[in-house]
Amino acid sequence: MSADGLPPLREVIEQHGLAAKKSLGQNFLLDLNLTGKIARAAGDLTQHTVIEVGPGPGGLTRALLLHGARKVVAIERDERCLAALAEISAHYPGRLEIISGDAMKTDFTALVPDGPAKIVANLPYNIGTELLIRWLTAAGWPPFYESMTLMFQREVAQRIVATVGSDAYGRLGILAGWRTEAKIAFDVPPQAFTPPPKVTSSVVHLVPRAEPLPADVRKLGRVTEAAFGQRRKMLRQSLKSLGGERLLETVGIDATRRAETLSIAEFVRLANVV
16 A cells, blocks of 8 residues: 555556657656655645646556645546546545546636636646646736646756746746746656656646736737747848838847747736737
């Protein structure tokens, strides 16, 4: 038995025949010390509903419940995992809600009608970035969540926390830096997973800013996409479709600069005049 009184995860996986599927971007996290570390990185969970995407056999789910989450809402599209999750639910009556479905089609705000929420997840690799962008570009702000504690491939994590002038700085770093304070909490080695991925992973903790610089989220998306779509070119060229030199003149930005030299505030200024 594990610390939570449930069978070890390897046994659960064997019992339910849960080989990880590459098509679903699955890499199961089996080390309970590590899942506990992720749960702790999310802070005090006792007053929160925790949303988890892609729980798989429930390693992180168990850690969240063990560390006192008031309630966990777990969204899983792989029906093979539902029986294993149901066993966890029975062990923690009334504290685990399992939603069988696709996170990409889920209305997350509807999941937490009562009180504060946190998002904590070892996100499936193939949808992680897209989900994060959706959460960062939510229409209403402050958003429905108090924080996000998410696992990504290290390279993606570095892009999320990147600052102006660095090689990893791009659209993701601007959206994350504009609306949240993001930091890498710790790295996770490949051998912690089954099957082990080819890369190191990192856990990123993001806390929404109360008052980000005002900007139209769609326009900011368009400006950053255009600017970094041709990141080696001067802005007058990469932003040609949005007004090029005229646009840059309006906000007093030198047209010969390149995208990675612009601060978040300068991108916001551009978005506000597009």
